[in-house]
Amino acid sequence: MRIEARLEEMGLVLPAPGSYKPSVEGPPIPVLVRGNVAYVSGCSARNPDGSSYPCKGVIPTQVTPEEGHEAARLTALTILSELKRAIGDLDRITAWLNVIGFVHCAPDFARTSYVISGFSDFIIDLFGPEIGTHARSTPGAASLAGNAAVIITAMVEIDG
Numbered sequence: 397m398r399i400e401a402r403l404e405e406m407g408l409v410l411p412a413p414g415s416y417k418p419s420v421e422g423p424p425i426p427v428l429v430r431g432n433v434a435y436v437s438g439c440s441a442r443n444p445d446g447s448s449y450p451c452k453g454v455i456p457t458q459v460t461p462e463e464g465h466e467a468a469r470l471t472a473l474t475i476l477s478e479l480k481r482a483i484g485d486l487d488r489i490t491a492w493l494n495v496i497g498f499v500h501c502a503p504d505f506a507r508t509s510y511v512i513s514g515f516s517d518f519i520i521d522l523f524g525p526e527i528g529t530h531a532r533s534t535p536g537a538a539s540l541a542g543n544a545a546v547i548i549t550a551m552v553e554i555d556g
Contacts, residue, residue: 397487398487399486399489399522399523400480400486402522403476403522406522408473409444409473410476410477411444411445411446411474411477413446413481425437426478426482427479427483432553432554432555433552434479434483434489434551434554435550435551436475436479436549436551437549438548439474439478439549440471440542440545440546440547440548441467441468441470441471441546442474448544449467449470452542452543452545453543453545454500454501454502454545455499455500455502455545457502459500459545461507461510464511465511465513466514467511468497468512468513468514468546469514469517471547472514472515472548475548475550479552488555488556489552489554490527490553490554490555491527492523492527492550492552492553493531493552493553494530494531494532494550495515495519495532495549495550496532496534496549497511497512497516497532497546497547498536498540498549499512500543500545500546501537503538508534508536511534511546512534516530516532530550
């Protein structure tokens with residue numbers, strides 16, 4: 397429970413897990429575990445009660461890069477919540493392998509890396525550089541599901 401204790405020390409709570417139903421528009425589950433890898437479907441930021449975080453729209457015309465950066469940081473909490481539901485204990489995470497952070501942005505916006513650094517910096521701070529450092533891509537997107545400003549997908553290595 398080291399990671400959860402660290403979150404508590406930071407004054408943070410994991411949002412309530414989302415409710416997922418099979419549909420043609422998305423996967424039936426947010427995390428798929430195969431062997432020692434957990435594959436996390438695209439997630440956006442949620443409020444502590446599980447409702448959608450209100451950072452919606454195009455960066456930088458409707459959402460500032462700083463608001464997108466914060467949305468990416470809060471998306472880390474959403475992903476951690478889904479991982480906890482799937483694997484039981486966040487201390488089972490032995491490495492963050494790969495992160496893809498999609499940024500809903502204007503065609504000429506070139507600071508997608510800054511926006512997704514809100515996620516990466518938080519994960520590295522929480523888990524430490526040995527576990528938290530990951531490969532990362534930060535593509536811009538013309539639109540994202542639910543008009544989210546940021547959607548992040550990840551792969552993590554887990555023990556056992």
